[in-house]
Amino acid sequence: MRIVLGVTGGIAGYKAALLLRLFTESGHDVTVVPTSAALEFVGAPTWEALSGKPVQTGVFENVHAVPHVKLGQSADLVVVAPATADLLAKAACGMANDLLTNTLLTARCPVVMAPAMHTEMWLHPATQANVATLRERGVTIVEPASGRLTGADTGPGRLPDPDVIYEAALAAAASGTRRDGAEKVPVAREQGPLAGRTVLVTAGGTREAIDPVRYLGNRSSGKMGFAIAAAAADLGAKVTLVTTATPPADVASRVDVVMVESARAMREKVLEAEPDLLVMAAAVADFRPGEVATSKIKKTHGPGDDSAPVITLVRNPDILAEAVAQRDAKADSEARRRVIVGFAAETGDADGDVLFHARAKLARKGCDVLVANEVGDGVTFGQDESTAHLLRADSDEVVTVGPAPKSHIAAAVVDLAASIFTTQ
Numbered sequence: 001m002r003i004v005l006g007v008t009g010g011i012a013g014y015k016a017a018l019l020l021r022l023f024t025e026s027g028h029d030v031t032v033v034p035t036s037a038a039l040e041f042v043g044a045p046t047w048e049a050l051s052g053k054p055v056q057t058g059v060f061e062n063v064h065a066v067p068h069v070k071l072g073q074s075a076d077l078v079v080v081a082p083a084t085a086d087l088l089a090k091a092a093c094g095m096a097n098d099l100l101t102n103t104l105l106t107a108r109c110p111v112v113m114a115p116a117m118h119t120e121m122w123l124h125p126a127t128q129a130n131v132a133t134l135r136e137r138g139v140t141i142v143e144p145a146s147g148r149l150t151g152a153d154t155g156p157g158r159l160p161d162p163d164v165i166y167e168a169a170l171a172a173a174a175s176g177t178r179r180d181g182a183e184k185v186p187v188a189r190e191q192g193p194l195a196g197r198t199v200l201v202t203a204g205g206t207r208e209a210i211d212p213v214r215y216l217g218n219r220s221s222g223k224m225g226f227a228i229a230a231a232a233a234d235l236g237a238k239v240t241l242v243t244t245a246t247p248p249a250d251v252a253s254r255v256d257v258v259m260v261e262s263a264r265a266m267r268e269k270v271l272e273a274e275p276d277l278l279v280m281a282a283a284v285a286d287f288r289p290g291e292v293a294t295s296k297i298k299k300t301h302g303p304g305d306d307s308a309p310v311i312t313l314v315r316n317p318d319i320l321a322e323a324v325a326q327r328d329a330k331a332d333s334e335a336r337r338r339v340i341v342g343f344a345a346e347t348g349d350a351d352g353d354v355l356f357h358a359r360a361k362l363a364r365k366g367c368d369v370l371v372a373n374e375v376g377d378g379v380t381f382g383q384d385e386s387t388a389h390l391l392r393a394d395s396d397e398v399v400t401v402g403p404a405p406k407s408h409i410a411a412a413v414v415d416l417a418a419s420i421f422t423t424q
């Protein structure tokens with residue numbers, strides 16, 4: 001899940017660092033949005049080190065990425081812990097004077113707030129009225145605990161333990177919808193830039209049968225394809241994931257999953273679908289055994305036989321190149337508007353660096369975008385982080401993302417593809 005963790009200016013901010021760890025250690029992609037007051041208590045380096053991402057409090061940094069809109073739109077869950085009386089008041093009024101309050105206004109996902117403040121502030125009718133308003137709009141409020149506060153005083157107002165907020169947050173996310181005003185707003189982003197578009201993503205390494213029990217395969221885990229499929233669903237697309245590897249439940253629940261094994265089976269699914277956006281993230285085997293034995297190949301054929309079979313390989317179809325040819329052969333403008341993204345795992349060599357080979361492959365394959373991953377020494381395959389260069393056929397500009405979690409690279413790839421639709 002993509003989680004935005006809002007942190008506001010309270011002494012309990014240090015507990016949010018533990019909450020952040022719970023989220024990241026369970027595999028979630030967390031962007032921390034502290035308010036400027038929050039940074040008086042726990043500094044930006046803590047949030048950046050624990051989340052693996054830069055943090056920003058205002059809306060005038062990093063403006064080209066439009067974070068004041070995008071963060072909320074693409075979040076699956078927003079959690080504010082601790083939520084001060086000030087934040088509750090701003091959220092109840094719909095104010096938007098920093099990144100966190102902007103994010104709260106653009107989010108259509110479940111929102112959870114864990115208030116923490118002194119008892120008098122918590123019990124004040126103004127705070128209670130704001131909390132009631134937020135609840136009425138579907139925000140989940142995690143009640144403050146009673147106990148020792150910052151000084152010697154005790155009473156309700158303590159931030160609950162991080163695991164209590166963690167459980168409440170996951171339960172709110174699982175509930176799937178939030179009330180926003182009088183209307184139930186579904187989590188699916190019908191308004192997203194890919195709303196109404198069909199997207200097909202391939203993922204995983206193909207398996208090329210040798211006999212009924214053996215195959216030739218490769219090390220691809222499918223993680224990049226899963227992240228792309230999730231990112232496209234985030235932007236409102238109808239996504240089909242054609243994959244050799246089983247996707248995690250939070251991806252499978254939001255896309256149509258088609259399991260395949262071989263390159264030829266994958267090719268059939270891709271060519272029959274003709275999606276608006278095709279992303280070939282799969283590691284497709286270039287070769288397969290020419291003959292597939294119909295029964296298991298035996299080690300020996302009798303005493304003294306220590307021979308080994310010779311497997312002759314034949315070329316597999318190049319699915320990406322065929323999909324480009326299929327699109328380009330169609331004269332209708334609908335087909336020309338389709339966008340095709342290829343991937344390349346590249347290393348530099350004596351002929352040129354990664355970008356040199358990537359540019360050549362982009363031209364050879366004829367796709368609109370090529371995502372070049374730097375590989376070698378265990379980099380990329382099966383890892384959660386990688387570095388990718390995004391090359392476009394219609395521009396010399398290269399966008400480099402990373403080293404970053406695959407979910408970030410996926411979001412950048414899908415954003416780029418969506419921008420091609422909007423400029424067509």
Ligand code: CTP
Binds near residue numbers: 284285318342
């Ligand atoms: N691909 C494909 N069908 C194949 C092989 C690859 O559709 N038979 C797609 C991959 O999914 C990827 C892109 O083509 O999106 C690039 O794959 P890659 O193996 O790097 O390309 P090749 O043309 O095989 O180049 P190389 O000689 O570098 O392996």
